Amino acid sequence: MERLLFAGIDEPGLDTLEVYERRGGYQALRRALQMTPEAVLHELEESELRGRGGAGFQMAKKASFLPKGSMDKYLCCNADESEPGAFKDRELMQKNPHQLIEGVVIAAWSAGINRAFIYIRGEYVLQADILDAAVAEAERAGYLGERILGSEHTLSLVVHRGAGAYICGEETALLDSLEGKRGNPRLKPPFPANQGLYQGPTLINNVETLSAVPHILAMGGADYARLGVANSTGTKVVSVSGHVQRPGNYEIELGIPSREIIYGLAGGPPEGRAIKCWFPGGSSAPVLTAEDLNLAYDFDSMAKAGSMLGSGSIIVIDDSTPIIDVALKVAKFYRHESCGKCTPCREGTNWTVTMLERIDAGLATPMDLDIMASVQDHIIGHCLCVLGDSMAMPIGSMIAKFRDEFEAHMEAARHSSPLGTAPPDTAPALIQGAV
Amino acid sequence: MSAEPAPRQAGSGPAAVPRFTHGSRVPGWDRAADLERDPAAVPDPATTEVPADLRREIAEHMAKYPDRRSAVLPALAAAQRVHGWCSPQALEQVACVMALTPAYLDAVATFYDMLETEPVGRHSVYVCTNISCSMCGADELLQEVRAAAAGEQDINVRAFECMGACDIAPMASVDGVYVGPLEPADAGRLVKDILAGRPVLEAKQLARRPCADPGVRAEQSAAGASGQGHRARAGAANPDVSSSAGPPMKGDAPGPAAPIERPPAADGQNGGQGG
Numbered sequence: 001m002e003r004l005l006f007a008g009i010d011e012p013g014l015d016t017l018e019v020y021e022r023r024g025g026y027q028a029l030r031r032a033l034q035m036t037p038e039a040v041l042h043e044l045e046e047s048e049l050r051g052r053g054g055a056g057f058q059m060a061k062k063a064s065f066l067p068k069g070s071m072d073k074y075l076c077c078n079a080d081e082s083e084p085g086a087f088k089d090r091e092l093m094q095k096n097p098h099q100l101i102e103g104v105v106i107a108a109w110s111a112g113i114n115r116a117f118i119y120i121r122g123e124y125v126l127q128a129d130i131l132d133a134a135v136a137e138a139e140r141a142g143y144l145g146e147r148i149l150g151s152e153h154t155l156s157l158v159v160h161r162g163a164g165a166y167i168c169g170e171e172t173a174l175l176d177s178l179e180g181k182r183g184n185p186r187l188k189p190p191f192p193a194n195q196g197l198y199q200g201p202t203l204i205n206n207v208e209t210l211s212a213v214p215h216i217l218a219m220g221g222a223d224y225a226r227l228g229v230a231n232s233t234g235t236k237v238v239s240v241s242g243h244v245q246r247p248g249n250y251e252i253e254l255g256i257p258s259r260e261i262i263y264g265l266a267g268g269p270p271e272g273r274a275i276k277c278w279f280p281g282g283s284s285a286p287v288l289t290a291e292d293l294n295l296a297y298d299f300d301s302m303a304k305a306g307s308m309l310g311s312g313s314i315i316v317i318d319d320s321t322p323i324i325d326v327a328l329k330v331a332k333f334y335r336h337e338s339c340g341k342c343t344p345c346r347e348g349t350n351w352t353v354t355m356l357e358r359i360d361a362g363l364a365t366p367m368d369l370d371i372m373a374s375v376q377d378h379i380i381g382h383c384l385c386v387l388g389d390s391m392a393m394p395i396g397s398m399i400a401k402f403r404d405e406f407e408a409h410m411e412a413a414r415h416s417s418p419l420g421t422a423p424p425d426t427a428p429a430l431i432q433g434a435v
Numbered sequence: 436m437s438a439e440p441a442p443r444q445a446g447s448g449p450a451a452v453p454r455f456t457h458g459s460r461v462p463g464w465d466r467a468a469d470l471e472r473d474p475a476a477v478p479d480p481a482t483t484e485v486p487a488d489l490r491r492e493i494a495e496h497m498a499k500y501p502d503r504r505s506a507v508l509p510a511l512a513a514a515q516r517v518h519g520w521c522s523p524q525a526l527e528q529v530a531c532v533m534a535l536t537p538a539y540l541d542a543v544a545t546f547y548d549m550l551e552t553e554p555v556g557r558h559s560v561y562v563c564t565n566i567s568c569s570m571c572g573a574d575e576l577l578q579e580v581r582a583a584a585a586g587e588q589d590i591n592v593r594a595f596e597c598m599g600a601c602d603i604a605p606m607a608s609v610d611g612v613y614v615g616p617l618e619p620a621d622a623g624r625l626v627k628d629i630l631a632g633r634p635v636l637e638a639k640q641l642a643r644r645p646c647a648d649p650g651v652r653a654e655q656s657a658a659g660a661s662g663q664g665h666r667a668r669a670g671a672a673n674p675d676v677s678s679s680a681g682p683p684m685k686g687d688a689p690g691p692a693a694p695i696e697r698p699p700a701a702d703g704q705n706g707g708q709g710g
Contacts, residue, residue, distance in 0.1 A: 003650045010652070081599050163547035249646060250648045283565075329566045336596060339546075
C-alpha cells in the first residue's frame with residue numbers, strides 16, 4: 001500500500017518548507033483556494049473521513065455544523081495526544097509539520113474560519129518547537145496570514161502548549177484550558193460547533209484528521225473513499241506498543257485483519273509468548289483477546305466486537321502479565337487524571353483502585369468483583385465527559401473476560417493475607433480494619 | 436504530597452474512619468483556605484517587581500490571543516523557568532503582568548502536572564510508568580533513576596503518566612528530551628549526563644529514531660535511487676506504487692508469520708486493487 005500521511009516521512013529536512021514544497025506540498029492548498037469553501041467541504045464529505053482522535057465522528061459533518069456567515073469562528077487542532085498507547089500525532093508533527101499546517105489552512109477555508117490554534121501537550125517540547133518554526137516559515141511564505149496566496153482566505157495560527165493534563169484532550173476541557181482555565185469539561189449542549197472557544201463556533205479536529213485533508217484534496221474525496229472499507233475509509237496511522245517485537249507507528253489501510261498489524265507489522269509478542277489480550281484503541285477501549293485477532297481493523301468491526309477503534313492505538317499484553325496488574329495500571333491512571341468535576345468519575349475511579357488493591361492484597365471476596373463491575377456500570381454515561389467511561393469500559397471488560405483469573409488471584413492472595421488465616425466470622429471486621 | 440492516612444488502631448471500633456492529616460478521608464486538599472486573610476487582589480504594578488525578560492515574554496504570549504487570559508499556561512511555564520517552580524513570588528509576578536489574581540493562577544497551576552507547586556530541582560526527569568512502559572520494566576527503571584539521583588538537589592525525578600512514546604518503552608523525558616528504550620543500567624549515565632550538562636543519552640534520543648513502518652523505509656530507498664520522492668496524486672493508477680513495498684493489504688490471507696517485506700510484484704497487485 002502506498003503511504004499517504006507517512007509518504008517520505010523520514011526524508012531529511014521534511015520539516016522544512018523547502019523539502020515539503022519539493023515533494024508537492026501546499027499544492028492541495030492552492031487547489032482548495034481556487035475552489036469555493038462549499039466545494040472543499042463537499043470533497044471532504046465525499047471522502048467520508050472519520051475523526052482520528054477517538055470518537056470517529058465524520059469530519060465534514062462536524063465542519064458543516066458551524067454556522068455560516070461572518071463572525072469569529074475558531075479551529076482548534078487537538079494535539080494533546082495523551083491516551084496511553086497513542087503516539088501517532090507525535091511522529092506526524094515532528095516529521096511533517098507542514099502537512100498538518102496545510103490541513104489546518106484548508107479545513108479553516110472550508111468552514112470560514114480565520115483563527116486557528118494547535119493545542120499541543122506540554123510534554124511534546126521537540127514537536128512544539130518544530131511546529132513553531134514551521135508556522136513561522138509558512139507565515140513568511142504567505143501560506144498563513146492575510147489573503148493567503150492572493151485569495152479571500154485569512155488565517156492566523158498559534159501553537160499553544162499545554163502543561164500536562166490528560167483531560168485536556170477532551171474537546172471542551174481543551175477549550176477551557178485554551179482559555180486559560182483549569183481543564184474541566186463543559187456541559188454539552190451547547191456543542192463547540194455552536195459555542196466553543198470564547199463562546200464562538202469552534203471546529204475541533206485531531207492532528208491525523210487534519211493531516212489527511214491535503215491528501216483528500218490532492219486525490220479527490222471520491223478516490224480517497226475508495227481506500228479502506230465502507231464506513232471506515234482511508235488510511236490510518238496505528239500505534240502499536242506493549243509486548244511486541246517492533247513497536248511503532250504503521251500506516252495501514254483501514255479494514256485489514258488486526259493480526260496483520262500485530263504480527264505482520266509489529267512482529268507479535270516475544271518468542272515463546274502468546275497474546276493474552278490487547279487494547280484496540282488505547283487504554284480506554286475494552287480489551288479483546290487472541291480470539292479476536294482475525295477481526296478486520298476498522299471502526300465498525302471493533303464496535304461490533306464490543307470495543308472501539310478509538311485513536312488507533314494497539315497495546316498488546318502477553319500471557320506473562322497478570323490481568324490485575326493491567327487493571328490496576330489503567331485504573332490508577334484514570335484516578336490520577338480525573339478532573340474531579342463529576343462525582344461518578346471522581347469517586348468511581350478512586351474506589352475502583354481501592355477495590356483492585358484489596359483484591360491484590362488478598363482482602364477481597366468474589367462478591368467484590370460484582371461490586372466493582374456495578375461501579376463501572378454506574379460511571380458509564382453519568383458524567384459530563386467520557387473520562388470515567390474510559391476507565392469503566394476496559395475494567396468492565398477485563399472483569400467479564402478474565403473473571404477466572406481475578407478469582408484465582410484473589411484466592412492465592414488470600415493465603416498470604418491476614419484474612420486467609422482468620423476464622424470466617426472475624427473476616428468482615430478484618431476487611432474494614434485493613435483498608 | 437499528602438501524608439498517608441494513619442493506620443487504624445486495632446479495636447478502635449467501626450466508627451473510626453482513617454483520615455488524612457488535613458481531616459479528609461480522601462487525599463488532595465492538604466492546604467486549607469485561610470479565612471482570616473483578605474481576598475486576593477491583583478498585585479499593584481507599582482510595588483511588584485517583575486524581571487524585564489519575563490514581563491516581555493508574558494506580554495508577547497498575551498498578544499497572540501483574542502483574550503489575554505489564554506496566555507496563563509505559557510506565562511506560568513515561563514515564570515517556572517525563571518523561578519524553578521510556581522512559587523508565590525512567581526505567581527505574584529505573572530498576576531501583576533496579566534492583571535489576574537494570584538489565587539486564580541494558583542488554582543490553574545495546581546491542576547496541571549508540569550507546573551510545580553512545591554520547590555523542586557531545576558532538571559526534571561519524568562519516568563513514564565503507564566501501561567506500555569511498565570510492562571517493559573518502567574517500575575524498575577524508576578527505582579534505578581531515583582537511586583542514581585539520590586541526594587542530587589538539582590534533579591527532580593517523577594513518575595509520570597503516558598507521555599506518548601510507547602514505541603520507546605520504557606522511556607523518560609529529561610528536561611523535555613525523550614530518551615528510550617532505557618535499561619535500568621542507563622540510569623547512572625542519564626544522571627551523569629544531566630550533571631555534566633551534556634546531551635542526555637544521545638544515542639537513545641527519540642529525535643534520532645526512524646519511523647518503524649516498513650513501507651516508509653521501502654519508499655525511502657526507492658526515492659533515494661530515483662532522486663526524488665512522490666506524493667499522492669489524483670487518479671487511481673499511480674506509477675510509483677510498485678516502489679513502495681508496504682504491508683499486505685486487506686484480502687491477503689491472515690497469518691501469524693506474515694513477512695514484513697513483500698516482493699514488489701505482489702504489492703503492485705495490491706496497490707492497483709485499492710489505490
